[in-house]
Amino acid sequence: MPLSPAAIRKLGNLADDADRTVAEMIRDRGGTASNVRQAGHWADRTLGEAATAAVAGDDSAKTAIKIVKDARRLGEKY
Secondary structure, three states: OOOOHHHHHHHHHHHHHOOOEHHHHHHHOOOOHHHHHHOHHHHHOEHHHHHHHHHOOOHHHHHHHHHHHOHHHHHOOO
């Protein structure tokens, strides 16, 4: 699925992985199962879908992308 320029900007350095699921990316970047659960229903969708929804104003999609970007820090919390 081609991403709009706004969605690419929202993903930043994660734009190359837009076809991977949010849960996959959280785990690969050092996040925990708790972080995956926090991503909610977006965990089973791709980063590209989340970015498109975030650009459209979906706050839960924005949160899921933030969790992916901060997964390493969030995974080291406890």
